[in-house]
Amino acid sequence: EVQLVQSGAEVKKPGESLKISCKGSGYSFTNYWIGWVRQMPGKGLEWMGIIYPGDSDTRYSPSFQGQVTISADKSISTAYLQWSSLKASDTAMYYCVSQNYYYGSGTYEYYFDYWGQGTLVTVSS
Amino acid sequence: QSVLTQPPSVSGAPGQRVTISCTGSSSNIGAGYDVHWYQQLPGTAPRLLIYGNSNRPSGVPDRFSGSKSGTSASLAITGLQAEDEADYYCQSYDSSLSGSRVFGGGTKLTVL
Numbered sequence: 001e002v003q004l005v006q007s008g009a010e011v012k013k014p015g016e017s018l019k020i021s022c023k024g025s026g027y028s029f030t031n032y033w034i035g036w037v038r039q040m041p042g043k044g045l046e047w048m049g050i051i052y053p054g055d056s057d058t059r060y061s062p063s064f065q066g067q068v069t070i071s072a073d074k075s076i077s078t079a080y081l082q083w084s085s086l087k088a089s090d091t092a093m094y095y096c097v098s099q100n101y102y103y104g105s106g107t108y109e110y111y112f113d114y115w116g117q118g119t120l121v122t123v124s125s
Numbered sequence: 126q127s128v129l130t131q132p133p134s135v136s137g138a139p140g141q142r143v144t145i146s147c148t149g150s151s152s153n154i155g156a157g158y159d160v161h162w163y164q165q166l167p168g169t170a171p172r173l174l175i176y177g178n179s180n181r182p183s184g185v186p187d188r189f190s191g192s193k194s195g196t197s198a199s200l201a202i203t204g205l206q207a208e209d210e211a212d213y214y215c216q217s218y219d220s221s222l223s224g225s226r227v228f229g230g231g232t233k234l235t236v237l
Contacts, residue, residue, distance in 0.1 A: 037171075044231040045214050045216075047226040050226075100176075106157070107157070107158070109158065109159045109218065110226055111177075112161075113173050115170040118170050
């Protein structure tokens, strides 16, 4: 059974750093892209970026480029999302997702077949 | 503003059929990229509902179906049940946003 298990809720102050994690099991972690999705309070889903644990190739949404860092440690099947200096606007639920793909009409298509349970990050002074 | 546009809310009585639309543009759905749908029950993580426009993962009831035409896609739910009350999101790929996977803004389904 595929599982993505995320680290627990965090409460931080503005300016602090943070690294949250997502451990994959039940599948070949190295061979599937794993990404992060943000959901701000009462709002919709936003794709942040994705990493291929096999070679650490990383892609970011333009909206999040330079704001966060995505990394992975394939030796322990774990992906990470980190901030160097948190802002109050980073308060949100963060989900890790495994990305599946297929070859569609002339191009690869990507979708998220498994989701972690979410990590709530609260940034407040 | 989301790249993909969904109605904020839809509603229906038990047993009825409802549809949720997802409208894109020439750089995403209109460019031929497929649409995928997710269901988020209250207080839970989203789950995959439909992939590749119309394919259901195992475990998803056949009351849920998807379709795509032109720059839009639709999710249909027949035989509406109370447990279907949730937020629904469409997702695709946008070629103008540097490899971005994009979501719709979400639609809240209320079962009356």
